[in-house]
């Protein structure tokens with residue numbers, strides 16, 4: 001509407017000056033033609049300027065030429081009653097233009113100035129251009145006056161106005177139609193998305209954002225769909241987390257309390273029993289300590305607060321040291337064996353952090369293997385990366401659980417079967433460390449066949465060569 005209004009106003013305000021300019025232009029053209037015809041002649045024959053004056057007839061003008069004595073030497077009139085010059089003036093009259101304020105106008109032209117003014121016709125009440133010019137010939141001077149209405153204006157404005165109303169109406173109707181169509185196309189999917197989002201905000205994850213709309217809204221709907229799935233998973237994980245953490249903290253506390261009471265009431269004086277009970281308390285306290293450390297580490301790593309301390313170290317030596325530690329410790333009383341296929345290779349990484357990842361893969365392989373299982377730690381060295389694999393033939397992980405095992409506090413066994421070595425944080429820490437190193441990592445696993453946890457450290461150290 002605003003554009004239409006502006007257009008209408010512009011049309012009405014610009015059209016008048018435009019027509020006036022047009023009129024003045026054609027008057028000036030004719031005046032210069034007449035000047036050419038007159039120059040160098042003292043007497044003007046009708047034939048000389050007949051062609052030029054035909055232009056006057058064709059252009060809705062009236063013109064009159066006087067000589068120095070005020071005698072009319074030529075006159076042409078296509079206007080009739082509206083011509084401002086005296087209609088009774090005829091050629092050879094010596095009346096010298098009976099005009100509005102004639103003296104002033106004549107003086108202006110006589111002084112050699114070009115007269116270009118607007119007057120209102122008494123007869124038609126229309127704006128008329130009055131043009132006057134002195135033509136200085138070698139033998140005589142002439143005074144040319146041309147008078148013409150800025151005439152087509154009113155009828156044109158009327159035509160334009162009619163057309164304008166018609167077009168404005170058509171545009172208005174079309175705009176309303178298009179707006180309804182567009183707003184329906186834009187708003188109805190948004191309304192649907194909003195309804196689903198409302199459900200989501202009230203904790204109902206059973207939502208469906210699928211819509212058939214234009215691509216941006218489809219993209220938004222897809223993003224929201226994914227978000228709602230992530231939210232649903234996060235919510236489930238949060239509930240797991242609370243259950244796991246409270247369980248993980250509660251159980252050792254219960255044990256610590258129970259064994260403390262036992263020492264107080266029963267085994268206090270029996271050194272052997274008391275030491276056994278005290279060891280349980282120490283183990284449980286260690287577990288709590290480890291749990292809290294792991295929780296803090298995973299938060300720090302995931303928040304990016306822990307910076308890597310990269311050095312060059314031989315991965316083979318590091319892996320052998322870790323395996324030795326296991327063989328001399330936890331594996332002493334187990335029939336699980338660890339085999340290795342290692343090659344010597346120096347990497348640029350945070351040794352403590354990478355050791356932690358390998359140690360976690362290894363302790364998981366031990367935890368989730370059967371008696372007499374074999375674990376293989378394999379290293380392959382290629383041009384651009386070093387790959388470490390920890391392969392077990394244990395319980396394996398089902399396909400549906402695989403995507404979640406890297407999430408913190410995620411334990412497949414939700415039955416709270418107690419494993420003093422399991423905090424559910426190991427893989428989350430490994431993931432954060434590997435991501436901080438820009439390493440690729442993953443797991444291949446099949447239930448009751450076994451799992452292969454692997455990672456690959458790139459040898460492209462952004463310009464830091466191995467030797468540095």
Ligand code: ADP
Pocket residue numbers: 360364365367368369392394395396397405406410411412413421422423424425426427428451
């Ligand atoms: P946890 O302290 O429970 O071992 P992790 O984050 O290290 O926590 O592992 C998450 C879960 O992934 C484990 O609870 C276990 O169910 C599964 N998992 C990890 N490694 C293995 C493996 N080698 N074999 C079978 N399951 C595994």
